[in-house]
Amino acid sequence: MKRSSMIFLGATGLLIAGAWLGRSGGPVSDSDKAEIYESLSACVTASAMTREQCEAEFAAAEEKHLTEAPRFNAQGDCEAQYGPGQCKPATMAGTTSFLPSLAGVLIAQRLLGQRQPQALLPPLRNQQPCAPGFTPATQPGCVVPRSTSSTGVAGGWRSYSTAAGTTVSRNASQLGPVTVPRSITTGRGGVPSVQSSTVTRGGFGSTARSTSSSSSS
Amino acid sequence: MRRLTLPERPDWRDTARRMGFTFHTAEGTPYWDETAAFGFTLREIEEGIEAPSAELEEMCLAFVAEAIGSEEILTSLGIPRDFWGAIHESWQRGDRNLYGRFDFAYAGTGPAKLLEYNADTPTALFETGVFQWHWLEEQIARGVLPAGSDQYNSVHERLVEAFRHLRGGSAYRLHLACARDSAEDRGTVAYLEDCAKAAGLSTRFLFMDEIGIARDGTFVDLANGEIDVLFKLYPWEWMFREEFGQSVIGSRTQFIEPIWKAVLSTKALLPHLWRMHSGHPNLLPAYFAGLEGDDLGASFVEKPIHSREGANIRVIRDGKPVTETSGPYDGPIMRQKLVDIPDFGGGHVVIGAWMVASQPAGMLIREDSSLITGNLARFVPHVIEP
Numbered sequence: 335m336k337r338s339s340m341i342f343l344g345a346t347g348l349l350i351a352g353a354w355l356g357r358s359g360g361p362v363s364d365s366d367k368a369e370i371y372e373s374l375s376a377c378v379t380a381s382a383m384t385r386e387q388c389e390a391e392f393a394a395a396e397e398k399h400l401t402e403a404p405r406f407n408a409q410g411d412c413e414a415q416y417g418p419g420q421c422k423p424a425t426m427a428g429t430t431s432f433l434p435s436l437a438g439v440l441i442a443q444r445l446l447g448q449r450q451p452q453a454l455l456p457p458l459r460n461q462q463p464c465a466p467g468f469t470p471a472t473q474p475g476c477v478v479p480r481s482t483s484s485t486g487v488a489g490g491w492r493s494y495s496t497a498a499g500t501t502v503s504r505n506a507s508q509l510g511p512v513t514v515p516r517s518i519t520t521g522r523g524g525v526p527s528v529q530s531s532t533v534t535r536g537g538f539g540s541t542a543r544s545t546s547s548s549s550s551s
Numbered sequence: 552m553r554r555l556t557l558p559e560r561p562d563w564r565d566t567a568r569r570m571g572f573t574f575h576t577a578e579g580t581p582y583w584d585e586t587a588a589f590g591f592t593l594r595e596i597e598e599g600i601e602a603p604s605a606e607l608e609e610m611c612l613a614f615v616a617e618a619i620g621s622e623e624i625l626t627s628l629g630i631p632r633d634f635w636g637a638i639h640e641s642w643q644r645g646d647r648n649l650y651g652r653f654d655f656a657y658a659g660t661g662p663a664k665l666l667e668y669n670a671d672t673p674t675a676l677f678e679t680g681v682f683q684w685h686w687l688e689e690q691i692a693r694g695v696l697p698a699g700s701d702q703y704n705s706v707h708e709r710l711v712e713a714f715r716h717l718r719g720g721s722a723y724r725l726h727l728a729c730a731r732d733s734a735e736d737r738g739t740v741a742y743l744e745d746c747a748k749a750a751g752l753s754t755r756f757l758f759m760d761e762i763g764i765a766r767d768g769t770f771v772d773l774a775n776g777e778i779d780v781l782f783k784l785y786p787w788e789w790m791f792r793e794e795f796g797q798s799v800i801g802s803r804t805q806f807i808e809p810i811w812k813a814v815l816s817t818k819a820l821l822p823h824l825w826r827m828h829s830g831h832p833n834l835l836p837a838y839f840a841g842l843e844g845d846d847l848g849a850s851f852v853e854k855p856i857h858s859r860e861g862a863n864i865r866v867i868r869d870g871k872p873v874t875e876t877s878g879p880y881d882g883p884i885m886r887q888k889l890v891d892i893p894d895f896g897g898g899h900v901v902i903g904a905w906m907v908a909s910q911p912a913g914m915l916i917r918e919d920s921s922l923i924t925g926n927l928a929r930f931v932p933h934v935i936e937p
Binding site: 401402403404405406407429431497498533534535536537538539540541542543 | 728730731732753755758759760761762763764765766767771773774775776777785786789790792793794795796798
């Protein structure tokens with residue numbers, strides 16, 4: 335018999351490919367409403383979600399945190415990007431590296447199962463500070479300069495960064511939804527600007543760009 | 552072996568869309584074509600395709616073992632000297648390979664003739680393993696094909712098994728990468744990622760140009776996580792010459808295909824196979840240009856050793872060029888005796904025989920109006936008739 339024994343193979347094989355195509359095709363509006371919570375209890379108390387729903391979103395974000403947050407070989411390299419005390423060691427596949435702490439969870443205001451919770455990290459130190467008189471509301475992406483602490487709270491605003499290095503801020507005095515680029519809630523932030531200063535990229539792929547022929551055969 | 556004319560499923564385009572098979576029509580021409588199908592006997596498959604595939608794979612592996620110890624051979628394959636050591640180590644370490652595709656001229660009578668071996672970056676995997684299989688199941692269910700119809704196709708489950716055993720059965724995290732801007736390549740990698748997930752692996756995708764190198768020479772992903780195992784749908788011979796190529800040497804990253812596959816993923820393999828197994832029924836006389844033997848004759852095909860998708864190929868019949876394709880490839884040239892590419896009324900037929908983890912795994916058929924199968928060939932499904 336030559337026949338495959340896996341009758342269901344189509345079903346498993348295709349969902350991933352389909353999901354990928356669904357994400358990459360079609361018009362995409364460029365912003366989304368999302369909520370940010372720093373703790374499970376804040377989610378349970380302040381959101382419209384049940385405890386079980388909050389727990390599920392936090393669990394998903396925590397997993398993403400481990401797989402998507404930038405990793406550094408040394409604590410000092412990590413702290414150079416995220417500030418003193420903002421990084422923790424983590425062991426994966428036998429090697430220990432350092433990654434920025436989970437500072438919050440961003441949950442898009444969508445239907446259950448489509449919220450794509452994202453892990454938020456402490457703000458990056460090298461992000462552009464807000465110009466005098468401006469806030470993240472009037473100058474999206476800027477970071478309100480901190481005074482002395484590195485808690486991320488400054489001028490009534492609290493800032494975070496995504497794994498891809500985009501700054502997200504919310505007004506610390508209110509828990510309402512924030513408007514964020516759609517790329518954040520879908521986790522498609524493009525090439526991260528967060529890179530250990532010692533990492534270089536772009537050293538593969540030049541032949542494909544310079545030839546009209548496919549790399550496959 | 553015969554060509555059947557069949558009604559196409561009225562809803563197959565919807566099915567394709569649902570499955571993510573967007574490249575079923577390429578550059579305005581159909582790529583997937585189920586208005587026809589090829590019918591085979593089980594014997595034609597087992598004796599004509601499957602057994603020769605297994606034997607040729609053995610011959611290829613034996614050639615790798617010989618090549619890695621020979622400066623002369625490695626030079627003839629066009630592999631830069633810097634990488635010889637890494638290739639040797641990879642082979643000695645026993646780095647496992649995932650897949651490859653032999654392309655044959657075969658008409659059901661006489662031995663299949665090997666045209667070439669796509670040992671490094673073959674595509675058409677998803678279409679073979681999933682969409683072709685789905686076609687068979689649906690056409691049986693709809694009564695178009697008789698009950699008991701079968702297909703030479705265990706591609707999907709063999710891929711899942713191969714991923715599972717790539718590191719001796721222990722779990723690992725797999726990164727997958729390809730070049731940008733090719734729906735076909737991206738679709739193939741998305742499918743392989745799904746196979747890896749089915750094997751219980753944790754996976755991440757990135758484009759080739761997103762791969763980073765840390766200060767210590769480690770390959771890293773976009774989150775600066777170390778890339779332990781990388782599936783790359785990207786030719787070794789390109790990586791050798793790119794900026795990060797040198798960092799492959801001594802790297803801890805395990806590559807799929809392993810770097811030793813570079814020994815096979817060149818048309819320069821063909822003259823060497825003919826030298827080692829002159830007269831083998833599944834091989835065609837083949838030589839490097841300028842070193843021809845008498846058995847090549849005046850009708851042959853001329854191919855740069857590293858061309859792809861039928862580019863830069865010349866067909867010479869009775870000493871005169873009759874067909875030529877353009878393309879970006881140059882470099883050393885090999886010549887292979889011209890063989891009749893069978894035509895059952897729908898174009899020239901080339902059979903692709905899949906190897907997964909060096910085991911025969913399935914088959915696809917492409918038809919092309921041109922004698923040189925290029926990237927506009929049509930994929931025609933096949934059935935083993937009851």
